[in-house]
Amino acid sequence: MDPQAIQNSPVFRQLVSERARLGVGMSIVMTVAYFAYILTVAFWPRLLGHPLWSGGVMTWGVLIGVGLIAFGFLLTALYVRRANSRFDRLSQLLLEDFR
Amino acid sequence: MIARSGYAAFTATAVALASEPAAADALTSAGGARQSLNATAIVMFLGFVAVSLAITLWAARRGTNTAKDFYAAGAGLKGVQNGLAIAGDYTSAATFLGVTALVYTSGYDGMIYAIGFLVGFPMILFLIAEPLRNLGRYTFADVAAYRLSEVPVRAVAGVNTLVIVVFYLIAQLVGAGKLIQLLFGLPYIYAVGIVGVLMMVYVTVGGMLATTWVQIIKAVLLMSGSVLMSVLILGHFGFSLEALFREAVALHPKADAIMAPGGLVKDPVSAISLGLALIFGTAGLPHILMRFFTVSDAREARTSVLVATGFISVFYSLLFVLGFGAIAIVSANPQFRDASGGLLGGVNMVALHLADAVGGSLLLGFISAVAFATILAVVSGLTLAGASAASHDLYARVIRRGRASEQEEVLVSKAAAVAISVLSMGLGVLFENQNIAFMVGLVFAIAASANFPVILLSIVWPDLTTRGAVSGSLAGLLASVGLVALSPGVWTATFKLGPAPFPYDNPALVSVPLAFAVSWAVSVLDRSAAAASVRASFGAQHVRAQTGLAVE
Numbered sequence: 001m002d003p004q005a006i007q008n009s010p011v012f013r014q015l016v017s018e019r020a021r022l023g024v025g026m027s028i029v030m031t032v033a034y035f036a037y038i039l040t041v042a043f044w045p046r047l048l049g050h051p052l053w054s055g056g057v058m059t060w061g062v063l064i065g066v067g068l069i070a071f072g073f074l075l076t077a078l079y080v081r082r083a084n085s086r087f088d089r090l091s092q093l094l095l096e097d098f099r
Numbered sequence: 100m101i102a103r104s105g106y107a108a109f110t111a112t113a114v115a116l117a118s119e120p121a122a123a124d125a126l127t128s129a130g131g132a133r134q135s136l137n138a139t140a141i142v143m144f145l146g147f148v149a150v151s152l153a154i155t156l157w158a159a160r161r162g163t164n165t166a167k168d169f170y171a172a173g174a175g176l177k178g179v180q181n182g183l184a185i186a187g188d189y190t191s192a193a194t195f196l197g198v199t200a201l202v203y204t205s206g207y208d209g210m211i212y213a214i215g216f217l218v219g220f221p222m223i224l225f226l227i228a229e230p231l232r233n234l235g236r237y238t239f240a241d242v243a244a245y246r247l248s249e250v251p252v253r254a255v256a257g258v259n260t261l262v263i264v265v266f267y268l269i270a271q272l273v274g275a276g277k278l279i280q281l282l283f284g285l286p287y288i289y290a291v292g293i294v295g296v297l298m299m300v301y302v303t304v305g306g307m308l309a310t311t312w313v314q315i316i317k318a319v320l321l322m323s324g325s326v327l328m329s330v331l332i333l334g335h336f337g338f339s340l341e342a343l344f345r346e347a348v349a350l351h352p353k354a355d356a357i358m359a360p361g362g363l364v365k366d367p368v369s370a371i372s373l374g375l376a377l378i379f380g381t382a383g384l385p386h387i388l389m390r391f392f393t394v395s396d397a398r399e400a401r402t403s404v405l406v407a408t409g410f411i412s413v414f415y416s417l418l419f420v421l422g423f424g425a426i427a428i429v430s431a432n433p434q435f436r437d438a439s440g441g442l443l444g445g446v447n448m449v450a451l452h453l454a455d456a457v458g459g460s461l462l463l464g465f466i467s468a469v470a471f472a473t474i475l476a477v478v479s480g481l482t483l484a485g486a487s488a489a490s491h492d493l494y495a496r497v498i499r500r501g502r503a504s505e506q507e508e509v510l511v512s513k514a515a516a517v518a519i520s521v522l523s524m525g526l527g528v529l530f531e532n533q534n535i536a537f538m539v540g541l542v543f544a545i546a547a548s549a550n551f552p553v554i555l556l557s558i559v560w561p562d563l564t565t566r567g568a569v570s571g572s573l574a575g576l577l578a579s580v581g582l583v584a585l586s587p588g589v590w591t592a593t594f595k596l597g598p599a600p601f602p603y604d605n606p607a608l609v610s611v612p613l614a615f616a617v618s619w620a621v622s623v624l625d626r627s628a629a630a631a632s633v634r635a636s637f638g639a640q641h642v643r644a645q646t647g648l649a650v651e
Binding site for chain 2: 003004006007012015016019022023024026027030031034035037038039041042043045046048049051056057058059061062065066068069070072073075076077079080083084088091094095098
């Protein structure tokens with residue numbers, strides 16, 4: 001198989017650009033979300049200490065913390081779903097073209 | 100980030116160490132602080148050892164003579180199995196006891212730390228998991244060596260791996276020794292010896308297959324234990340989280356301050372630095388990366404990350420429940436206090452007291468045995484990663500230049516596993532009473548600075564050259580080790596040399612950008628013929644990284 005020919009094929013280019021866009025995009029979202037949280041903790045800890053409802057002990061900090069953990073998992077699941085359907089189909093197409 | 104004292108205290112807790120005065124007293128004072136022998140714990144632990152040794156023999160009979168079997172379990176694991184094993188690698192006894200203890204003492208701050216350890220996992224998937232699986236065979240150095248000149252690249256990666264593995268093993272073994280001393284009343288040196296010998300047997304006899312199954316069983320046991328404890332805790336409070344938190348706030352000396360960030364994170368520079376080390380360090384840990392070679396293709400690699408992330412997310416969230424449960428249930432119970440009013444066995448034992456309080460001696464025995472099993476599984480994974488770097492990268496490729504036979508390579512790997520076990524046991528005994536709180540932070544800093552930039556650049560940047568990769572990696576290694584040596588945690592706290600020349604405990608903010616900058620600058624300036632040829636071969640690598648085509 002000629003790597004140059006594969007590289008020039010539109011399907012391969014599509015696969016590479018879609019994967020890069022999704023991977024880099026999600027990395028940036030995750031990094032921004034995490035550092036936003038850490039900087040909130042560093043500069044405005046009081047914000048996270050607000051109770052969720054008046055008279056309750058549950059704070060926004062607990063909700064946001066658990067939310068951030070869930071968010072990381074959600075992004076992972078979305079990436080896997082997209083990759084298993086779209087990227088694997090493009091790879092399959094590519095394989096058929098070059099066999 | 101995490102302010103100096105808080106960070107040190109946490110890492111100390113995280114490796115179940117004796118750096119805090121209270122814990123140190125408890126750990127060093129004689130029998131009084133030790134758990135009385137718990138028959139359930141011993142029976143369950145012996146059961147775990149018997150099952151794991153049976154698995155090791157089974158794995159040995161399946162064959163560990165080919166490199167592919169020994170290093171990568173024949174690359175035949177399912178994504179779910181591998182995901183559980185990755186989760187097992189990442190959830191040590193230190194995390195289980197340490198994070199619970201941190202939540203118990205500081206409340207919300209424990210969550211900040213747990214989140215830091217979680218964010219690295221999605222990053223592995225988004226940036227490197229698929230190309231890693233498509234390009235590598237046994238060690239992460241395979242990826243960088245795919246088109247770069249392999250001898251220098253593997254030499255540096257092999258050394259980085261061994262440094263990381265040995266530091267991580269010392270931290271785990273010292274923690275394990277202290278913990279087993281407390282749990283089972285065994286002398287420290289026997290505890291380290293038992294753990295060291297068992298890990299040596301699992302790895303040398305059973306290779307990756309045995310190590311993986313030990314890890315899977317332990318992960319399932321640890322999760323079952325945590326779920327069971329959480330259910331029992333919530334049962335105490337009518338299954339209302341609000342009631343649990345309300346009781347904890349009422350009993351804790353800091354009252355409602357435990358529901359908000361406290362003193363753990365203070366200055367933003369340290370915060371960002373530790374954040375960088377955690378978010379990119381996970382993607383540079385050799386024993387985690389190695390696991391991606393045990394599955395057959397990129398699709399299974401993705402499943403691995405999904406399962407691991409899900410598992411670890413749930414586990415860390417449960418630790419938060421356990422920590423608050425400990426405040427609400429254990430802190431008020433005089434049964435768990437010694438004469439001076441401190442917690443029996445030190446704060447790291449709080450998860451075990453909690454098990455006793457909610458489930459009696461049966462649950463206490465189970466959780467103690469699980470903690471021991473967890474230690475064994477984690478050190479085995481580390482030992483195997485170190486052994487493969489020593490044999491596959493350093494011996495077969497650098498020293499013998501690819502002329503070693505496969506049998507010879509596997510034999511060297513087994514010998515390396517024995518050597519690493521013996522060395523780390525020796526160092527574990529030597530470091531018994533040293534303050535080694537800095538070691539876990541150092542491991543993540545080296546992984547983020549010396550490994551991650553080179554792996555990422557070799558996958559995505561066509562212009563990376565061998566010289567660029569090697570110099571970037573060395574710059575990352577030297578900067579992270581050097582700055583940690585000059586940091587308050589080592590310079591001031593460990594060696595007592597006075598005020599530290601470098602003010603932050605985590606060097607990642609300096610060392611990670613430095614590694615990228617050096618790799619970039621050296622590659623751009625590299626005009627050699629070799630540089631031109633590796634740039635030209637990026638295309639073929641790119642095709643394989645993206646599609647897995649031509650993967651054996």
